[in-house]
Amino acid sequence: MSPGRWNVRWNALSSLALALLLAACTSAPPAATAPAAPPQVPEQVSSTNWEQDMQQFExxxxxxxxxxGAVLFIGSSSIRFWEALAQDFPGVPVINRGFGGSELRDSTWYADRIIVPYAPRQILLYAGDNDLNAGRSPRQLRDDFRAFVERVRRDLPDVRTAYISTKPSPSRAHLLPAQREANALVQAEAQRLGVDYIDIFTPMLDASGQPNEALFIEDRLHMNRAGYEIWQRVIAPYIR
Known part of the structure; x- marks a missing residue:
């Protein structure tokens, strides 16, 4: 074969090899995409810390x-420590299901154990200041309140419900702005949902607009008898 003919064939083979190489590159499978991020863990709605309390109630x-058909009081320690509850509402069958340190979401979580079985004619809920103290926002508290009402109405559509506003405690005076905002949001939501809103925040302030120290025990968080007397007076007109 002459050198000229060889060069022609070599050039043809080189062109063919280059074309095959380019085709292989363009038809190669795309690089693997990054794996999808794992789904976020849903927000914990309650804590198993209250299981012992539930068993004691049961x-x-x-x-x-x-x-x-009784009047059910449920919520955190301000309900739990209301030892004179029955005496403060004479002639009214009452049930106390307060569990100290709980948040509003906890009452929702355990509704099938400490609300629905009692078939109460009325529910009075006190919860919220523990929530705000733990870092939940006023809007989250409003949403938790809505979830509570929706959960109760799922099984007890005709039960009358009342929300007792958060109280102003001297030991948590730094929360007053958040409490005011949360109370206003919950009050508006309660009106929309047809739920009674009971303001115990305002009557527990002193003349300077600060939490009234005279209504609390030494820890400046839980109420003494004078504090509960205010609660009894304010809440009584809402009892049905």
Whole structure:
């Protein structure tokens, strides 16, 4: 073969090899995409810390079943420590299901154990200041309140519900702005949902607009008898 013919064939082979190489590159599978981010863990709605409290309530119910159609008080320690609850509302069958340190979401979470079985005629809920102290925002508290009402109405559509506003505690005076905002948001939502809103925040302030120290025990968080007397006076007109 002459050198000229060889060069022609070599150039043709080179062109063919280059074309095949380019085709291989363009038809190669695309690089693997990055794996999708794992789904976010849903926000914890309650804590198992209250399981012992639930078991104690259930044991008490088994020993002495509470009356159906009663007025149920539920929520955090301000309800739990209301030892004179029955005496403060004479002639009214009441059930106290307060569990100290709880947040509003906890009452929603345990509704099937400490609300629905009692078939109460009325529910009075006190919760919120623990929530704000733990870092939940006023809007989150409003949303938690809405979720509570929706959960109760799912099984007890005709039950009357009232929300007791957060109280102004001297030990948590730094929360007053957040409490005012949360109370206003919950009050507006309560009106929209047809729920009673009970303001105990205002009557527990002193003349300077600060939490009234005279209404609290030494820890400046929980109420003494004078504090509960205000609660009784303010709440009584809402009891049905």
């Amino acid at each position: 044991a008490a119910d088994a020993q002495s079943p509470p009356p159906r």
